[in-house]
Amino acid sequence: MSTYKNLKSLVVRLRDDLNNPTKPTALVLIYAYNRTGKTRLSMEFKDAGKRKNRKNPTGTPDTLYFNAFTEDLFVWENDLEGDSIRRLQLNQKSSFFNAMTELALDETIAHYLSRYADFDFDFTYKEVLRGKDTISIPDFVSFRKGDESNIKVSRGEQNIFIWCIFMAICERMLDGHDSYQGKKYIYIDDPISSLDDNNAISIACDLAKLLRRAATRKNADAAPAPIKVIFSSHHALFFNVMCNEVGRKIDDAPSVDHRRYFLYRPSGDGSYELRATEDTPFFHHVATLAELQRAADPRKGKLYTFHFNALRSVMEKTASFFGHPNIAFCMKAMDNEVDRALFNRAVNLLSHGAYAIHEPTEMGEDNKELFRRILREFIERFDFALPAIVPARATASAPAIHGDPKP
Incomplete structure (x- = not known):
């Protein structure tokens, strides 16, 4: 580390x-x-x-890169007045699109897109002056499906399309195209x-x-x-x-x-x-448990209402891992019937509020103590081996756990 x-x-x-x-x-x-x-x-x-x-x-x-900024290079023009011509506008100031004309990417993009979606696309180009030369660059892209044209695709479909463009560019880069020397x-x-x-x-x-x-x-x-x-x-x-x-x-x-x-x-x-992480990929829910254990530390941690949402998510994944449809499976592993009923009611009630992560609200003292009890019982009953991101000082309410999850 x-x-x-x-x-x-x-x-x-x-x-x-x-x-x-x-x-x-x-x-x-x-x-x-x-x-x-x-x-x-x-x-x-x-x-x-x-x-x-x-x-x-x-x-x-x-470096050729793909991240949230890449997706931001594409902006919808929804034709609010005519409500008929919808298209995805490309940011022409970005060098990301510089070589698209000479790369002839349409076929490669279509090959990838056909694997993940069922709509088609068309690029429209325009002539621009670059220095002393006039070049053709992509202006916007429109989408069609069956007999429908100028359709609006979902955000997921849009992201898939942008990703297919990037994959096609990567192909040309690996081919050794001059644009990417x-x-x-x-x-x-x-x-x-x-x-x-x-x-x-x-x-x-x-x-x-x-x-x-x-x-x-x-x-x-x-x-x-x-x-x-x-x-x-x-x-x-x-x-x-x-x-x-x-x-x-x-x-x-x-x-x-x-x-x-x-x-x-x-x-x-x-x-x-x-x-x-050596040979074993880092599982998200196990790492989340470690973070929840840190937050539950009564001395240095701080618990917010959204932590109940995170705990419920981990329980759902754990139940699914063992082939069960919901978190009732996790609750059945708790010590006694009184605790099971209390924990079940708390997790179900407190994990469904409108708890914004970007505007967090700290838990009340009663809920903090209840959260620590539920977390401690859950970790102990399923014998999780938490990653070494929690300091060696184990909290009194959430002790360090060793061993992989077991049936």
Whole structure:
């Protein structure tokens, strides 16, 4: 486990991982909660790659990236007056679209999109003056389905479409297209917002295939020329599928050399900790339990009403893991019938309020004590092995637990 005082020092570590002269790695997988700073980390990594220095005297950008900023390059024009011409406008100031005309991406985008959705698309281009040259750049994209044209797609479908554009661009980059000469890294942060689990698995498998190709890439002389990749996500299922897909052998091809990390912020001072997860991906609900245990510390923790929502979510995942439809299974494991009834009523009632994470309300003292009792009983009964992100000082109300979840 390593601690970094800011994002800049963390980026130095990640770049060192990818370029270690004795044992370089082609791929880094990072699991982190939402609000940890994954997007800001991806931007700091990108910015570090275009700073002028001895290795990069011209400040040429070395990273192709995908994150929330990429999705923001697409904005809906909903034709509020005519209510008929709906289209997705592309931000023409972004260099992201510079090479789209010459790349001829439509066919590759359509290939990927057909795997996840059932609508079609059409790009409309326009001529613009760049320096002394007139070039054609994409202006907007419209969507159609069957006999319907100019349709409005859902936010999930929109995100899938944008992701397919990025995948198509990655394909050209790995092909060695002139537009991407000098790019050494791909940084991908949370590409699956608003997706159902089925599409999440499909996209993870396709992405893993692409990253295998990046890691084993060779140049025209058949010498190794990998494109190094960092991938980060808060989505436990997506992260685990990625780990499994890049870690297994396929036919005669070896598994991809990679590292797995859990990234978190141990306090509010702006520092970051990076924990190697070795062979086992970091399961979201187990890590959440560790965070809840920290929050339940009566000396240094602080419990908010939304923590009941988080606890209920963990219980639902635990019940599902053991093949049961709801958290009643977890409640049956509690000590006695009186506690079971009380705990069940508390979790069901207090986890359904309008508790905003961005405007948190601290629990009352009675609810704090009740929360600590429920958490302690739950962890003890299911014998969770919590990650080493909770300080060695075990709280009196929520002791440290050892051992994996058992039936």
